[in-house]
Amino acid sequence: MRTRFAPSPNGPLHLGHAYAAIVAHDLARSSGGAFLLRIEDIDGERSRPEFVEEFLADLTWLGLAWDEAPVFQSSRLSTYADAGEWLKAMGLLYPCRCSRTEIAVSATQSGPDGPVYPGTCKHRNVNPAGAAWRLDMQAALAVTGPLEWVDAVASRQRATPETLGDVVLLRKNLPASYHLAATLDDAADGVTLVTRGLDLFAASHVHRLLQALLHLPVPTWHHHGLLVEPDGRKLAKRRGAPSLTDRRRAGEDGKALANALRDGRLPTGISLAHTLPSEP
Structure with missing residues (x-):
């Protein structure tokens, strides 16, 4: 372990x-x-x-x-960039310039992390320079098909990342979002048991999807x-x-x-x- x-x-x-x-x-x-x-x-x-x-x-x-x-994320920036380019090449990312305020106003659904992004920029011609990049959740799930993951406390789970909407993977001013960086880091570190708080339970659905898309090993989770x-x-x-x-x-x-x-x-x-x- x-x-x-x-x-x-x-x-x-x-x-x-x-x-x-x-x-x-x-x-x-x-x-x-x-x-x-x-x-x-x-x-x-x-x-x-x-x-x-x-x-x-x-x-x-x-x-x-x-x-x-100790390992520092700042030593792995190229890893995040490479993964982002891979997902772009698969046609699974799209640029977005929506602010949090705009999302809160336009969202019609609420998920585990608050308002679910309604996909506004997915249907726009957005200049990618300086934009965030979102995962096209519907397209990603079409690639992977149904997925499962195991929590040591809550047992086997059906992956439902769509409840979080098209999450950001490459942020506007930062190398990567938590979703992408943590998933890649856990794989690089050979982590077999991802321990974290219950407040990140929903995030694990997204991380399981990213593992499938990026051909990464699948750990067990333990949400305390x-x-x-x-x-x-x-x-x-x-x-x-x-x-x-x-x-x-x-x-x-x-x-x-x-x-x-x-x-x-x-x-x-x-x-x-x-x-x-x-x-x-």
């Missing part, structure tokens, strides 16, 4: 990240497998190198050890519960969830904290949700 923890250096780690890292680490250790660390650092100016050193210190403080040198605030929302950097770095610098015992998370002994006001939390 090979698992991974893949944080983005656009803010400090918090308890939710600690829980995700512990789940991946412990699943690897219990099977005699490998626990990998990947830094997803392609989010433009939001990615800050100084957070990476804090990540390494935080994970060590928790008592977690990774088995290979999420740490949530009293109002039911998951812990988030943008809402100022207490950072692991602050706890570490304050002298808290990291290994004791990790064991508490393993045992379900959570700080007051925080709970572990096994259903998708509500978001405003």
Whole structure:
């Protein structure tokens, strides 16, 4: 078994990240497998190198050890570009210049991630220079046919990526979307068990489709519960969830904290949700 923890250096780690890292680490250790660390650092100016050193210190403080040198997404830009060109050559991508506001106004359906893109630019003559590139979901599914994937918790799933609509794979100002980069990275890293939170369950339907289109190996998934605030929302950097770095610098015992998370002994006001939390 090979698992991974893949944080983005656009803010400090918090308890939710600690829980995700512990789940991946412990699943690897219990099977005699490998626990990998990947830094997803392609989010433009939001990615800050100084957070990476804090990540390494935080994970060590928790008592977690990774088995290979950390991998950085920024070292794989050509891989994302090549995959994008492959999908373009298959006629499965089209350029799009719609803004989020335009999509919210024009969307007639809602999916797991919010308004479903209605395919506006699919029927337009769009200048591809500086545009995002979307996956033509209907055309992609015609290529692959029906697909399935297996979640270690929720068992076998019929892949239904169409519920997310024509997702973006190549972003306007960034090398790749999460969907494309994470799928390619997990294959390159030999990940056999993709561990992540329930909030990314729907994304796995898209990733299974991309694996079929790009002839990539198919892992098993493990979607774990999420740490949530009293109002039911998951812990988030943008809402100022207490950072692991602050706890570490304050002298808290990291290994004791990790064991508490393993045992379900959570700080007051925080709970572990096994259903998708509500978001405003």
